[in-house]
Amino acid sequence: MDLYFLTLFPDIINQYFSESIMKRALEDHIIQVHAIDIRDFANNKHNRVDDYPYGGGAGMVMQAAPIIRAIKSIEDYQEIPIIFLTPSGTPFNTEECQKLTLRLKERKRFIFLCGHYEGVDQRVIDRYVTDEYSIGDYVLTGGELPALVMADSIIRHLQGVLGNDESLTEESFESNLLEYPQYTRPQQVEDMSVPKVLLSGNHAQIKKWRKAKSLEITQKKRPDLLKKEK
Incomplete structure (x- = not known):
């Protein structure tokens, strides 16, 4: 199972999978984790990936082009569910977790798009995102933590991740x-x-x-x- 995280902060992702049960899942080759730095796909010397919002307003918006290039860097990305973490998404709960676990078993790969700043250019969502999820009615500084919450909950449902599968029930x-x-x-x-x-x-x-x-x-x-x- 391959999990791709499109993020501005890949160290957050890699650090999480360096401990405890998630680390064992990696070592046992149940999952593979790919933290992809969106800044690597910027086309300017400062690796800038955000800009001011059209229409004005506070904060910055992540640009579409670097994200799209990051998505397209993944082989056969068209066949992979792309999950965007957003307060306006479907509430993530046990039922949704079970659905996503089944999809991961079938599709073998997920892409998590982790937003930041004031959000992501809507055109990325309209064209590429297949699923939108929220982990609660509050706002965080970025999508990395929600993505990790979802990934952790899904991964522990995979066979062999927990020492005793009865723990889940x-x-x-x-x-x-x-x-x-x-x-x-x-x-x-x-x-x-x-x-x-x-x-x-x-x-x-x-x-x-x-x-x-x-x-x-x-x-x-x-x-x-x-x-x-x-």
């Missing part, structure tokens, strides 16, 4: 419920003990307790998810 949101509480050694921390049922060895009772706790926590913190559960 028990996580928050996978069944429209928040996850149950987790405990580890020691049994006693200050005046707090591990619930006795988790020490009982009775797997049926443990499963029942966990489901009840998931429902309780979801009802308290995210009751909107219970509507989906029904």
